[in-house]
Amino acid sequence: MKPIFVRGISNQFRLTLAVIMSVILLVANDRLEPVRNSLSSLLSPLQYIANIPGVILDESAESLATRNMLARQNKELLRQQLLMSERLQRFEHLRQENDRLRGLLGSPVHMDAKKVVAEVMEVASDPFHQYVVLNRGSRSSVYVGQPVVDAQGVVGQVVQVSELTSRVLLLSDISHGIPVRITRNDVRMMAVGTGSIDELELRHVAKSTDVRAGDLLVTSGLGKRFPEGYPVARVMTVKKDDGKNYATVIAQPLAALDRIRYLLLIWPDIAADAAELITPAGVEEALNAIKESAQ
Amino acid sequence: MSLHVANGRWVVWLSLLVAMLFQIMPLPELVEAWRPDWLLLVIIYWAMALPHRYNILTAWMLGVMLDILLGAPLGIRAFAMSVVVYVVVLHFQRLRNFPMWQQALLVATQVALYNLIIFWVQFVTDTANFDISLFYPAFSSLIMWPWLFWILRRVRRLYKVR
Numbered sequence: 001m002k003p004i005f006v007r008g009i010s011n012q013f014r015l016t017l018a019v020i021m022s023v024i025l026l027v028a029n030d031r032l033e034p035v036r037n038s039l040s041s042l043l044s045p046l047q048y049i050a051n052i053p054g055v056i057l058d059e060s061a062e063s064l065a066t067r068n069m070l071a072r073q074n075k076e077l078l079r080q081q082l083l084m085s086e087r088l089q090r091f092e093h094l095r096q097e098n099d100r101l102r103g104l105l106g107s108p109v110h111m112d113a114k115k116v117v118a119e120v121m122e123v124a125s126d127p128f129h130q131y132v133v134l135n136r137g138s139r140s141s142v143y144v145g146q147p148v149v150d151a152q153g154v155v156g157q158v159v160q161v162s163e164l165t166s167r168v169l170l171l172s173d174i175s176h177g178i179p180v181r182i183t184r185n186d187v188r189m190m191a192v193g194t195g196s197i198d199e200l201e202l203r204h205v206a207k208s209t210d211v212r213a214g215d216l217l218v219t220s221g222l223g224k225r226f227p228e229g230y231p232v233a234r235v236m237t238v239k240k241d242d243g244k245n246y247a248t249v250i251a252q253p254l255a256a257l258d259r260i261r262y263l264l265l266i267w268p269d270i271a272a273d274a275a276e277l278i279t280p281a282g283v284e285e286a287l288n289a290i291k292e293s294a295q
Numbered sequence: 296m297s298l299h300v301a302n303g304r305w306v307v308w309l310s311l312l313v314a315m316l317f318q319i320m321p322l323p324e325l326v327e328a329w330r331p332d333w334l335l336l337v338i339i340y341w342a343m344a345l346p347h348r349y350n351i352l353t354a355w356m357l358g359v360m361l362d363i364l365l366g367a368p369l370g371i372r373a374f375a376m377s378v379v380v381y382v383v384v385l386h387f388q389r390l391r392n393f394p395m396w397q398q399a400l401l402v403a404t405q406v407a408l409y410n411l412i413i414f415w416v417q418f419v420t421d422t423a424n425f426d427i428s429l430f431y432p433a434f435s436s437l438i439m440w441p442w443l444f445w446i447l448r449r450v451r452r453l454y455k456v457r
Binding site: 011014015017018019021022023024025026029032036039040043046047049050051053054122123124125126127128129131133159160167174175195258 | 355381
């Protein structure tokens, strides 16, 4: 027969044990980071399995795309590529000029940082924070605190790294702050997440500060975590309420945080491989190739 | 006393693994908040069916795993799950004999309690905004429970899990 009474240690004892262990884990959370990372490496196959349905959906959508759609998409991409290459050429000129001027001033020359493309894995995360999981981990030498950007602007930073995956805290998370400056007049501020995906708040902005709706905010490079000059957000509203000590400034992140797919991981301290660098000659070549194929 | 020997352990762990996958699987944004707490439901089932084998410490371990997978502070879900499963283990006899709708209601209450504990610990240790969507999983769990119960009971009988 089945035992009606639970033998061995009592339930109360088990519960006490579980509660004590939970409290220990909660208190020692920060110190357990290495343990957590190795356990999360062990569990990451689960995340890869959970990601499969999404991948299958994506692939079937791709294979079901009609020839017309692909042709249209291809055309659009070519057009964009052309515009980008032209801008890149101008940019290359400016960069050289900038390097020369910096050389004259005796300041260090900016270098191209190493970048790696990562894909967002579609798995559920802690509902109380805004995380995304990337398919790159310590094996691709991702590190905690690493800046993450997409085509539009800064997305956030890496907060946990396991062997094959990493977790990125988004800009808009309530616990995230990023030092920014206004491009128009170099005023420095802190942009703090509000918990809502398309809103950042600029904290402690004096009412006399020159800030207007439409101002572009870029990373200021202070704090040494995010490299300088990446676009972050655009100021949406500025309210100067007499009853409050500071102005209420709301900005909108440039990266569409709710539908990010491919992201760039940046290593600010490591120079890009020579092979990855884009040279003016290479740009010209690509431009010509595009022009020819477009005709 | 051959009946006291565990049987079909792998079935239980497989069901828990599947529940874990359902728990972290991507869902459209619209229904994301309504995701039933699959893992909790399955562990509640096993704690009700075999309370002497799968109970509080099993739940604790699964909670830690879920915390790691979700990137939450370690221990939150472990704590919430062990408390909820403790309540289930205490009353497993009564729970088993309730009619299905009452059982489902009670399980939904447990799910609500679980989410409330998670919110509460999160609020105390870190920061969290209270949102009514916290209780959506309880509703969806209420609807899913009878089906899940039926499937798991069939599985248990089929593989003679003890």
